[in-house]
Amino acid sequence: MARGSDTRQRIQAVARDLFRRNGVQKTSLQAIAAELGITKPALYYHFASREELVRSIVQPLIEDGEAFLREQEKRTEVDQRALLEGYFDFHFEHRDLIVLVLSEMPTLAELGMIEIVLTWRHRLAELLFPPTPDLAQSTRAVMALGGLQDCTIQFPDVPREQLREAAVTAAVATLTG
Structure with missing residues (x-):
């Protein structure tokens, strides 16, 4: 076995x-x-099939993302900064796989990943701005979450803690903007 x-x-x-x-x-x-x-x-x-192989490679990303979200949704109170730090950590840990997935948009669509990511962002926006974010809040959440993800990819040579502090601080500023 x-x-x-x-x-x-x-x-x-x-x-x-x-x-x-x-x-x-x-x-x-x-x-x-x-x-x-x-x-x-x-x-x-x-x-x-190739699809089954690709799915097996991205499955840990999906499972870890769902686990992160479920953990956040269990909390009675949401600390925006702590949520953003966890979101950064999730993306930093999976950044090689995220780069691979993002470079393959047709594959993303075939695997249903686009819908998964959009659903994750919606769920996170509701946690950041309960109970239901308005358009301005939803927009800020998308900018903050997308920006955090992008930073983990855009700055591969910056030490993790330094990048985490800068990215999370910027994301918090985006949320409160």
Whole structure:
């Protein structure tokens, strides 16, 4: 059993690398199999399609995002700064995968990720401005959340804590603007 899981992880690692270099749409399962030194049928044993393989790679991002949201939604009181810090941390931890996903908009759409992200942002806006944010508040929430995500990607060489402080401070200013 561990061997199969090990092979799945190797396939995912190689696929991530090829997807980053060539794009999801331009990376065939044959290319992944060749890079691994296995046959295409062996790859099909673990993943029935490229979509299934891509989904398996982004699933941890989806699961972690949902877990973050559920944890925030359980709170009786929301501290905007703490929520934004957690949101920054989530994106920082997943930034390599987020870059891959963002560079593949057609793949995002196929996997339903666009709807997921929009739903997450709506849920977060309701937490930041309860009970129901008006248009101005929703707009500020989208700007703050999108800006935090973008900062984790835009400044890869800035130390995490320095970037976190600057990005979260800017996001808080956007919310209170």
